[in-house]
Every structure is written in C-alpha cells, then in structure tokens.
Amino acid sequence: MAYKILNKIDSPAQLRELPEEKLAALAGELRKFIIDIVATKEGHLGASLGVVELTIALHYVFNTPNDLLVWDVGHQAYGHKILTGRRESFHTNRQLEGLSGFPRRSESEYDTFGTGHSSTSISAALGMAIASALQGDLERQHIAVIGDASIASGMAFEGLNHAGVTKANLLVILNDNAIGIDPSVGALKQYLTKARVGYKPAQDNIIEALNFKYFGPVDGHDLPGLIKTLEELKKVDGPKFLHVITTKGKGLKKAEEDQVKYHAPGKFVPDTGELLPYDTYGLPLKYQDVFGLTLVELAQKNEKIIGITPAMPTGSSLKYMMEAFPERAFDVGIAEQHAVTLAAGMATRGLSVFCAIYSTFLQRAYDQVIHDVALQNLPVIFCLDRAGLVGEDGATHHGVFDISYLRCIPNMMIAAPANEHDLRNLIYTVQEELPGPIAIRYPRGRGVFPNWQLPFKKMEYGKGEQVRKGSRIAVISIGSIFHNVEKAIDLINKPGKIAHFDAKFVKPLDESLLHDIFHNFAKVITVEDAAVTGGFGTAVLEFAALHSYSATIKCLGIPDEFIEHGSLEELYEIAKIDVESIGKTMTDLLS
Incomplete structure (x- = not known):
C-alpha cells in the first residue's frame, strides 16, 4: 500500500x-x-x-x-x-x-x-x-x-x-x-x-x-x-x-x-494478522507460568491460598488460579494500592495471600507496603514479576529498584531465586508459617530447566549456598543473573580461581556464609540485576564495614542512571552485567 x-x-x-x-x-x-x-x-x-x-x-x-x-x-x-x-x-x-x-x-x-x-x-x-x-x-x-x-x-x-x-x-x-x-x-x-x-x-x-x-x-x-x-x-x-x-x-x-x-502480539503477517510461528517445544517455561501453575498446584491442597493481581492476570499468569479457583483469585484492576491493602486485610484473617505485581508497579503502592503490611508484620507474599531489566519497554518498566526500596523496610524479607526450581520451592515454603512479609523477585522471560516441575523442597529463610569452589575471588550473585556469572567463570577459564556463591536472600543476609567468605577471600564481587545504589551489593558492603573486613569489594549491577530501551542483551552490556563484562571484572581482579 x-x-x-x-x-x-x-x-x-x-x-x-x-x-x-x-x-x-x-x-x-x-x-x-x-x-x-x-x-x-x-x-x-x-x-x-x-x-x-x-x-x-x-x-x-x-x-x-x-x-x-x-x-x-x-x-x-x-x-x-x-x-x-x-x-x-x-x-x-x-x-x-x-x-x-x-x-x-x-x-x-x-x-x-x-x-x-x-x-x-x-x-x-x-x-x-x-x-x-x-x-x-x-x-x-x-x-x-x-x-x-x-x-x-x-x-x-x-x-x-x-x-x-x-x-x-x-x-x-x-x-x-x-x-x-x-x-x-x-x-x-x-x-x-x-x-x-x-x-x-x-x-x-x-x-x-x-x-x-x-x-x-x-x-x-x-x-x-x-x-x-x-x-x-x-x-x-x-x-x-x-x-x-x-x-x-x-x-x-x-x-x-x-x-x-x-x-503486544510479537511478529505477525501484516495482511492477515496471523502470528508468525515460534517453536517453544522443549524450551523452559516462563517464570510467570512457573509461578502461576505452581500456585494452582499448591492451592489444590491448601485452601488458604489466595491470589491477587492489579490488572495483570495474563502478564503475571495468575489467570491459571483465576480459572481453577475463581472464588480465591482476584483481579482488582489498575489499583496497586488497593491490591496491597486488600492482601493485608486478608492476611489478618489467616489466609496465605500471594500478591502478584510487576516490580515496577509495586512502586505505586509503597506507602501501603510500609504502613499496611510491614508495620503490622503481616505475612503477605509479594511475587514481583519482571524484576530486573525487561528490555524494549524501557525505563518506565525496568524492575530495578525493588531491592533498594524494600531492603530498608523493617520486617520485610527479600528473596531472589536463581532459577525456576528455587522459585517453586520458595512458593512452597512461604505458603505456611511465614513469620512476616516477603518479596520474591523473578525476571521476565524463560527459565533454564525444561524439567521445571520437580518435587518440592522447603527452603531455609536467609540461607545461601556455595555453588563453585575457588581460591582467589569470591563472587556472590543474587537472582537469575547467577547464570551470567556461571558463564563468565567458564569464559575466563581459570580453574579453581573463582568461587561462586548464590545468596538467594537479600534480607536477611546469610551472615554465617558472609563471615566464611570474608575470612577466606580478600577480593569479593557482588552481582545483581538491580540498582547498585542501596541494593544487594550495598548490603554486603555494610556487612563488611560493620565487621571491619578489609577485602576489596566490587559491586556490579544497574548504575545510578535510568537505563533506556533495547534488547536485554544490549542493556546487560550497557550495565556491565553481561557475561563478557563480568568476566573482565574477574580477570582484572585476578591480575
């Protein structure tokens, strides 16, 4: 035409x-x-x-x-x-x-x-x-x-x-x-x-x-x-x-x-609107679907489980819960403040409330998170989809501030699973005997394991783990950026030099693990797909200062600027948390 x-x-x-x-x-x-x-x-x-x-x-x-x-x-x-x-x-x-x-x-x-x-x-x-x-x-x-x-x-x-x-x-x-x-x-x-x-x-x-x-x-x-x-x-x-x-x-x-x-249909044929085929066979599930399907799986046995989302049933995959248990899943419209306080009200009555909100949209309900949930120490479970950089939607939609704005709130726990297995296990763990509010942050896009639906295991709050041994540098990652770290270690190919730790929790920190790290390593790198200012790396720096550790600490994450739109790979490179940039930081510290 x-x-x-x-x-x-x-x-x-x-x-x-x-x-x-x-x-x-x-x-x-x-x-x-x-x-x-x-x-x-x-x-x-x-x-x-x-x-x-x-x-x-x-x-x-x-x-x-x-x-x-x-x-x-x-x-x-x-x-x-x-x-x-x-x-x-x-x-x-x-x-x-x-x-x-x-x-x-x-x-x-x-x-x-x-x-x-x-x-x-x-x-x-x-x-x-x-x-x-x-x-x-x-x-x-x-x-x-x-x-x-x-x-x-x-x-x-x-x-x-x-x-x-x-x-x-x-x-x-x-x-x-x-x-x-x-x-x-x-x-x-x-x-x-x-x-x-x-x-x-x-x-x-x-x-x-x-x-x-x-x-x-x-x-x-x-x-x-x-x-x-x-x-x-x-x-x-x-x-x-x-x-x-x-x-x-x-x-x-x-x-x-x-x-x-x-x-937002993706690519399609202009004349007919037919979506172009995209073969998902054998690919890992999206994190949002792992959340949504796991919640239904648990809700079949736990009648206390409730789902809430502000206008994102499809985007958060709470749609599965709404289809399976329509009386226990609520789309409240574009009303993040109401969603959070509604969840708080339900939590006072002993329900296990999962509030599914994009990370960037939880910002709109910050007062409610502090005043209505955390101040009363109510066990609301915030499931923060689209945490980290989200790509082409750009600065308005990147979920990079959640760690910084939640970490300062008393009573609030923050967890970031490295993969969909940990996400499932966290959801399984928090459904019962949750001591207070918790935010579980996970990224946009697909996980890493096609066999995502493994048997559930309980996780211990505030406990990380060592996933790779090394003698020269300790790298502590939080969340799904874990995989860039693993690829970077393989890329620089320095066997036995780089130890890798998956923190799993931003708050509470695993202090026992951190003491071990600072006793054994003089060089430490933290990596997160969130704002460095006030983020996970800052928490590690505060810990090191409090206990008078003198290690060299390098914090990688989103710099103190608004990251614009582009592919995820391009934006990782801009923020210096792509595989090559992480590898260069390791190499520089080794030399």
Whole structure:
C-alpha cells in the first residue's frame, strides 16, 4: 500500500492543511502503517489501532503543540508519534537508541508528559491547565486521553476530584474500549457499559456529579462526528469530559477478535494478522507460568491460598488460579494500592495471600507496603514479576529498584531465586508459617530447566549456598543473573580461581556464609540485576564495614542512571552485567 497522504504529513500543521474529506483515507493509511511496522518490529498494537481516528481528530482540531495533549500510559500513542514528525524513524521504535515505546518529553515537543505507568494523565494535564491560567494564558487547551481501565485507578479519581472544583481549561477524553491489557473489571466498568447504551446518562452521571460537563458517548471511529464534537468542546469553559467508544485493534480482524493477545502480539503477517510461528517445544517455561501453575498446584491442597493481581492476570499468569479457583483469585484492576491493602486485610484473617505485581508497579503502592503490611508484620507474599531489566519497554518498566526500596523496610524479607526450581520451592515454603512479609523477585522471560516441575523442597529463610569452589575471588550473585556469572567463570577459564556463591536472600543476609567468605577471600564481587545504589551489593558492603573486613569489594549491577530501551542483551552490556563484562571484572581482579 502506498502511503500517498501519510508520506506528506511531517507535522500536525500539515495535517491541518488537509481538507476534511481526505482524513478517512489518511486514517486507513495510518492504520496500515502501524500494522506494517509492528508486524516486523514488534510492540504494542491493539491500543494504537483503536485510536487512529481519535488521534487524527485531536491533532486536526487542536493547535498542537501549543495546545497540550497528554496520552495516559502511552500504549496508544503510536499514531500520535507518526503524525508528529517521527514517521521516518518509527521503525526504530523500542530499539536501542531508537524511539521510545511511550511518550517522552525529551523525544518531541508534542510529547508533553512522559508516561508509561497508568492513570497519571488527568493530574498532569490539570497541572498544566492551572499553570497556564496562572501565567495568564487562557486560550491554551489541555487534553488528557485516558482508557476505561486506567480511569478506574485511584489516582485518576484524585485528579477528577480536584479538577471538578477548579475552573481549569481541561478536557478529559475517556477512550472506552472495555479493555486495558486484560478485560476491564469493577463497578465503574459496569457503569460505563450502561453508559455505552444510553442508560440514564443525564440522571445518573458520576462524571457530572464531579462537576464536569459530560458529553457522549460518541463513536470514536466516526471522524466527522469526532471533529464536530471536539470543535464544540473548544468553546466550552471549565472542566469537560468526552466519552468516546472505540474498538481495540480496529482494522485488523484478528486484533479485534483477540484483544488480549494482540495488545503486544510479537511478529505477525501484516495482511492477515496471523502470528508468525515460534517453536517453544522443549524450551523452559516462563517464570510467570512457573509461578502461576505452581500456585494452582499448591492451592489444590491448601485452601488458604489466595491470589491477587492489579490488572495483570495474563502478564503475571495468575489467570491459571483465576480459572481453577475463581472464588480465591482476584483481579482488582489498575489499583496497586488497593491490591496491597486488600492482601493485608486478608492476611489478618489467616489466609496465605500471594500478591502478584510487576516490580515496577509495586512502586505505586509503597506507602501501603510500609504502613499496611510491614508495620503490622503481616505475612503477605509479594511475587514481583519482571524484576530486573525487561528490555524494549524501557525505563518506565525496568524492575530495578525493588531491592533498594524494600531492603530498608523493617520486617520485610527479600528473596531472589536463581532459577525456576528455587522459585517453586520458595512458593512452597512461604505458603505456611511465614513469620512476616516477603518479596520474591523473578525476571521476565524463560527459565533454564525444561524439567521445571520437580518435587518440592522447603527452603531455609536467609540461607545461601556455595555453588563453585575457588581460591582467589569470591563472587556472590543474587537472582537469575547467577547464570551470567556461571558463564563468565567458564569464559575466563581459570580453574579453581573463582568461587561462586548464590545468596538467594537479600534480607536477611546469610551472615554465617558472609563471615566464611570474608575470612577466606580478600577480593569479593557482588552481582545483581538491580540498582547498585542501596541494593544487594550495598548490603554486603555494610556487612563488611560493620565487621571491619578489609577485602576489596566490587559491586556490579544497574548504575545510578535510568537505563533506556533495547534488547536485554544490549542493556546487560550497557550495565556491565553481561557475561563478557563480568568476566573482565574477574580477570582484572585476578591480575
């Protein structure tokens, strides 16, 4: 398909020069362009396809970048990027040194606010609107586009609640497609479903109760209708709310039919949407599936086991528990704070509660972890998927801060299994007689053993082990970076020189093991796929200082900077925790 119109659009200003009757054809080209690129380069597909017409209408009606447009999360911003001068570079999306997969202020003046986590757009756009008013700029428009899953989050309600008592020139657009990554859940979703079919929109309107002027629902794929509505809304003062109905994956039949899979489908055939075959036969299971299937296995015998996830049943594989024991597994929507305190409430009643949250998203519930769980020493089990570097999703999604922000919390234990066998055994161990809260961190991607389902063994809290003997240098690793260390030792090929220890626990530390290490080695290397600042290596340094050990200690991990997007191998190399870099550190210390 030749992109006759799209190829001439390098800015919204050029878009606004088009006659309105050509916009439908542009929408078709833009949709096809997104499909063609994502089919080969991968990325988030369905969300951007669903807002093609809305994206065109917004940039056609509003004077961006003078008018400020904020995309919540940013999964749906591909069309926005393409129309704002990044068409020629869009093929670099999510690649090392290429475009970010999410809006990013440093990338374009049209990206007014960096997003990646959900439910921030209303607060950000409101802040911009208040700032404009204070600066005497009363004509500038401020628009937040937020999905029906994201608007159910507490922070979105906080933004709506504040905006409703201001005179801010704010337009909130609800992109309602009844799905986030997984189907939307909760009472608000049920309300929006009723609003879709005109159920008492004027008499029973939660948005108008918050002092917003409500418009809609309108068809999000009707370009002329959208343009007419947005032109009218430009003339309305104060906070206003537009309810837009869209179809996630619009324009690609398979993406419309399987909206969960085609949120980020991997590589596929552009014309048909057929996923390209990927042979997984004989490959180890993903860590998330080891967690999900192990939990079901244990729940069959332990009726106290409960699963909770904030909007990630598929991503965390809690879906298996939800299918097997629907009354004991809960998707609470994009509500990390609620998920943590809900888990705490259940734990007070003696239940064994597994709260499955991506590492990067647990940050959003930090107060609840401290105040509602750790302060009361409640035995909540935090299963932190996507711990460590996660690759192409970049800085917003890397789970590299969890060790640092959890290690300082009293009562909190932190474990990091080196492989899926240890993950299974940890889950088995913590289901009963857990003395307090624990976080179990494990990475994105596959494990290392095809035979993952071995008989369970209880693990001892706070105990590591020596896995390789040596005389010159002790390397202490935590978590799955263990395997890079093992490969590095083999690579430098210095038999008997390098000892390797798997710490297994960040907190409590295995002090007996550390005393043995510092009594026998003058050179120590710690390796973690987490922030060095305040991390596992820092804990070892503190231990050494407390006991007046004088060994040379080298801490490897994520440096004190935000690591951007790229393949996992590329990012390991940047952080100097790839096999070759670890090997060089060992060689340098040996010499």
